[in-house]
Amino acid sequence: MSDIIEKLTEVLSSRRQADPDSSYVAQLHNKGLDHILKKVGEESAEVLIAAKASEYDHNRDAVVYETADLWFHTMVMLSHLGLEPADVLNELDRRFGLSGIEEKASRG
Numbered sequence: 001m002s003d004i005i006e007k008l009t010e011v012l013s014s015r016r017q018a019d020p021d022s023s024y025v026a027q028l029h030n031k032g033l034d035h036i037l038k039k040v041g042e043e044s045a046e047v048l049i050a051a052k053a054s055e056y057d058h059n060r061d062a063v064v065y066e067t068a069d070l071w072f073h074t075m076v077m078l079s080h081l082g083l084e085p086a087d088v089l090n091e092l093d094r095r096f097g098l099s100g101i102e103e104k105a106s107r108g
């Protein structure tokens with residue numbers, strides 16, 4: 001796991017019990033799962049908009065910025081549910097080398 005993902009995972013875990021007045025992440029936990037999911041939805045839409053706009057404005061920085069917002073809020077969602085990025089990375093690792101076409105065919 002990359003260093004920043006590991007460091008951020010630790011900070012997010014420490015924010016589960018933190019004071020919402022001094023932590024944005026604690027505010028998200030305090031507002032609950034529905035609010036976190038709303039943020040994930042909003043950030044997803046912002047990624048789509050930035051990615052589509054980049055075809056015309058070539059603003060790749062905006063795509064990176066919005067994707068970072070989405071990854072961050074997705075990490076908060078995982079943390080809220082008692083999951084970690086390592087769980088997702090392990091699933092990607094399990095799939096590694098298995099062609100999407102083969103995987104789909106194996107579903108029968």
Ligand SMILES: N=c1c2ncn([C@@H]3O[C@H](COP(=O)(O)OP(=O)(O)OP(=O)(O)O)[C@@H](O)[C@H]3O)c2ncn1[C@@H]1O[C@H](COP(=O)(O)O)[C@@H](O)[C@H]1O
Nearest residue numbers: 008011012015022023024025026027039042068069072073
């Ligand atoms: N990586 C991030 C990060 N990325 C984005 N954001 C915040 O996510 C919010 C993005 O929401 P929007 O763009 O929708 O802005 P907004 O309209 O003001 O947000 P809302 O009021 O609608 O929720 C902003 O407040 C950003 O500052 C982040 N907040 C925190 N982190 C990391 O989380 C750590 C802990 O943060 P705190 O809990 O605040 O200390 C930080 O040290 C950072 O490493």
